Amino acid sequence: MPTRHVSHVPAALDAVIIGAGVVGAACAYYAGRAGLAVAVVDRGPVAGGTTGAGEGNLLVSDKEPGPELDLALLSTRLWRELAETLPPEAEYEPKGGLVVASDETALTALRAFAAGQRASGVDARELPADRLTDLEPHLAPGLAGGFHYPQDAQVQPAQAAARLLRASGAALLLGEEVTAVLTDRRGAVRGVRTTRGDLHAPAVVNAAGTWGGALAERAGVHLPVLPRRGFVLVTEPLPPRLVRHKVYAADYVADVASGSAALQSSAVVESTPAGPLLIGATRERVGFDRTLSTEALRRLAAQATALFPVLGGVRALRAYHGFRPYLPDHLPAIGPDPRVPGLHHACGHEGAGIGLAPATGLLVAAALCGDQPPLDPRPFRPDRFTAPEGATA
Known part of the structure; x- marks a missing residue:
């Protein structure tokens, strides 16, 4: 104690x-x-x-x-x-953050979401597909576009x-x-x-x-x-600026707003000053169950490498989890x-x-x-x- x-x-x-x-x-x-x-x-x-x-x-x-x-x-x-x-x-x-869309349907939804945010004072800057790698050189090809959030x-x-x-x-x-x-x-x-x-x-x-x-x-x-459990993967130390922003796919926004108790996952990838990358985020309501979920970690790893193929050869050194305080x-x-x-x-x-x-x-x-x-x-x-x-x- x-x-x-x-x-x-x-x-x-x-x-x-x-x-x-x-x-x-x-x-x-x-x-x-x-x-x-x-x-x-x-x-x-x-x-x-x-x-x-x-x-x-x-x-x-x-x-x-x-x-x-x-x-x-x-x-x-x-x-x-x-x-x-x-x-x-x-x-x-x-x-700053970078939210990317995998296809035109997701980009259209993200564009409407950002328009509402701008009206409230958010700095949201649309990037076409061919400009994404200006901010993140190691992003996967084939993405439809995204939005840069400097705040x-x-x-x-x-x-x-x-x-x-x-x-x-x-x-x-x-x-x-x-x-x-x-x-x-x-x-x-x-x-x-x-x-x-x-x-x-x-x-x-x-x-x-x-x-x-x-x-x-x-x-x-x-x-x-209520507790809402989430897992984070921690990689081995990597070269500086391999990932430059907080990067995630547009479906993360829907996961945040969801009230579902089931396991949801959408990769959020970011660097740390010490070198390792942090890869989140999962959400599920399972009480205070601290059991390690290999399914949650598998999903995070797959989604992170889909965003950044360069991570396919990177080792995950550890994982940790916590409980978010959820209100309905x-x-x-x-x-x-x-x-x-x-x-x-x-x-x-x-x-x-x-x-x-x-x-x-x-x-x-x-x-x-x-x-x-x-x-x-x-x-x-x-x-x-x-x-x-x-x-x-």
């Missing part, structure tokens, strides 16, 4: 944040900037859940116009600002979370599970009970990722967060929960939590301070889901 962090816990806390992943870290960072005294509690280490199993995607390219894209565009700006203050270990790379970027997620937490000034309590949310006689939050004692505060932020639903239940409310309408739950005064949520981002973390943190900090939010928070209301009969309200 991780040791309890030695940082001093203030006698008077303004908020307790549950979860030391990148979303919890961003909440702590912006709360700290707003002058709030905050403690972050996690039953494991920093980035020990979904964050540590992520690829570090900061994407606008896969989001259709609407609330999530608005959140992503705000986060894109905030990540650029953070990159100026975070140390190099965070590995912020404004590499897409990448970070090293565990390092980003750790650096945000350090910069936040928050007290950090690791290896400490929250067993209850404490409330007063009126039902308002007054802190949390952990395996090592009580922490008192007038606000609690549920940034527990995939376990956000269980944490909400401990607070007496219904939030239907594909939008995160962010902000105050009117059912329990003082309870706030920042979870359910599915595979976009790393990218959406800064805007989420800014929204949560504004709510904690009673300030004007940076964008309309209503689509992310935590109480928008109807509890099943017999479940917690």
Whole structure:
């Protein structure tokens, strides 16, 4: 079990944040900037859940116009600002994304999708088939065309979370599970009970990722967060700029938006500063089953080599997996929960939590301070889901 962090816990806390992943870290960072005294509690280490199993995607390219894209565009700006203050270990790379279409039907759909995004402020640049290799020389021949998204970027997620937490000034309590949310006689939050004692505060932020639903239940409310498993392949170190952007096929966008529980896979190929390529992404709802899926890995390898034939002779050194915190309408739950005064949520981002973390943190900090939010928070209301009969309200 991780040791309890030695940082001093203030006698008077303004908020307790549950979860030391990148979303919890961003909440702590912006709360700290707003002058709030905050403690972050996690039953494991920093980035020990979904964050540590992520690829570090900061994407606008896969989001259709609407609330999530608005959140992503705000986060894109905030990540650029953070990159100026975070140390190099965070590995912020404004590499851009390239989405390719295998045939004219896919390209027509991608063109319509990009047109809607442009109207919302996304920089999406169409490339004909004969220009794709200008950006990615090793792409497979025969593709119909694609779109370049200069706003897409990448970070090293565990390092980003750790650096945000350090910069936040928050007290950090690791290896400490929250067993209850404490409330007063009126039902308002007054802190949390952990395996090592009580922490008192007038606000609690549920940034527990995939376990956000269980944490909400401990607070007496219904939030239907479910785990959605995904695998990533890691190759041997390769020459720099073999793959220059975050590259994926157009069907990845449909997989992100799908609510299917079945295994879905569409290759997302990207380089890392250390040399290995990361190849994702699969999606399936199988609970917290950690069994290695050879079928998922086989699909990823086949789809990656279809995009980049040069990878056919490259070794995959390892694979890892994690669980995305899925909500049925594909939008995160962010902000105050009117059912329990003082309870706030920042979870359910599915595979976009790393990218959406800064805007989420800014929204949560504004709510904690009673300030004007940076964008309309209503689509992310935590109480928008109807509890099943017999479940917690």
